[in-house]
Amino acid sequence: MDEYDDGSYGPVVLRLSWHASGTYDKTTGTGGSNGATMRFAPESNHGANLGLVNARDFLEPVKKMFPWISYSDLWNLAGVTAVQELGGPTVPWRPGRQDAESTACTPDGRLPNAAKGPSHLRDIFYRMGFDDREIVGPWDFSPTVFTNEFFRLLFEEEWLKREWDGPLQYTDKTTKTLMMLPTDMALVEDDGFRPHVERYAKDSDVFFQEFADAYVKLLELGVPFKGDGRLSLIYRLLQGVVVRFSFARHGFIAI
Numbered sequence: 001m002d003e004y005d006d007g008s009y010g011p012v013v014l015r016l017s018w019h020a021s022g023t024y025d026k027t028t029g030t031g032g033s034n035g036a037t038m039r040f041a042p043e044s045n046h047g048a049n050l051g052l053v054n055a056r057d058f059l060e061p062v063k064k065m066f067p068w069i070s071y072s073d074l075w076n077l078a079g080v081t082a083v084q085e086l087g088g089p090t091v092p093w094r095p096g097r098q099d100a101e102s103t104a105c106t107p108d109g110r111l112p113n114a115a116k117g118p119s120h121l122r123d124i125f126y127r128m129g130f131d132d133r134e135i136v137g138p139w140d141f142s143p144t145v146f147t148n149e150f151f152r153l154l155f156e157e158e159w160l161k162r163e164w165d166g167p168l169q170y171t172d173k174t175t176k177t178l179m180m181l182p183t184d185m186a187l188v189e190d191d192g193f194r195p196h197v198e199r200y201a202k203d204s205d206v207f208f209q210e211f212a213d214a215y216v217k218l219l220e221l222g223v224p225f226k227g228d229g230r231l232s233l234i235y236r237l238l239q240g241v242v243v244r245f246s247f248a249r250h251g252f253i254a255i
């Protein structure tokens with residue numbers, strides 16, 4: 001139970017926080033991290049969310065230990081903690097999300113489809129309220145360490161279409177062991193995205209800062225914060241002490 005997949009629960013927990021938030025639709029104000037509706041079918045069974053049951057189950061003992069924290073806040077706080085523990089930037093985090101019932105589940109199709117290109121990325125992320133720079137920012141990275149390596153490889157390597165019968169993928173010309181998806185290639189093929197890939201490939205500090213900004217924005221989409229500064233401070237202290245301690249107990253982080 002202490003180990004998962006590549007050796008850490010961090011990535012799958014981070015992915016849970018992103019999929020819980022990335023359903024936001026700015027036009028209708030529906031979806032987003034407020035609600036944690038992925039607890040319920042049909043959202044839990046949406047193709048993009050398969051596997052995230054592992055992250056939800058992993059956090060369940062923490063919820064039992066601290067029943068007063070909403071699932072929505074817990075999943076986000078765990079994502080923020082994961083980024084930091086994987087060596088990424090410090091991400092400012094605020095509590096204030098409230099859980100909703102299954103009737104608030106979002107329809108399937110709000111999260112990105114890895115097989116598609118630049119216009120799909122814009123459809124999905126503009127719907128949430130992101131611009132081109134922010135679309136490039138909150139991206140996948142190497143399995144258990146948070147770095148700008150993904151952007152360096154994307155920018156510096158030559159990528160060829162993989163020759164096989166499966167869905168379209170790309171592989172690096174040098175070793176033919178790495179893989180990129182069509183949505184990854186869209187970031188270098190598109191004139192609006194490419195300059196940001198180049199900036200992140202060349203400067204890790206810029207990537208860390210802009211990832212943190214975009215990730216905070218993602219986690220806060222549609223959340224009706226009440227602006228209680230004292231409560232926020234208490235939660236932040238808890239992040240430092242209690243919740244992190246319980247993540248450590250479950251093998252999520254080392255303290």
Ligand code: HEM
Nearest residue numbers: 005011012014015018051112113114121138139140141183
């Ligand atoms: C167009 C946008 C995106 C697409 C198409 C995409 C697609 C994918 C796919 C296909 C996987 C592999 C899932 C599996 O193992 O079955 C994955 C993993 C992952 N994604 Fe994304 N992703 C996107 C954006 C993001 C963003 C914005 C974040 C973070 C804020 C993120 C974080 C992750 C992480 C951490 C994993 C690894 C999960 C694990 O190891 O269990 N992704 N993504």
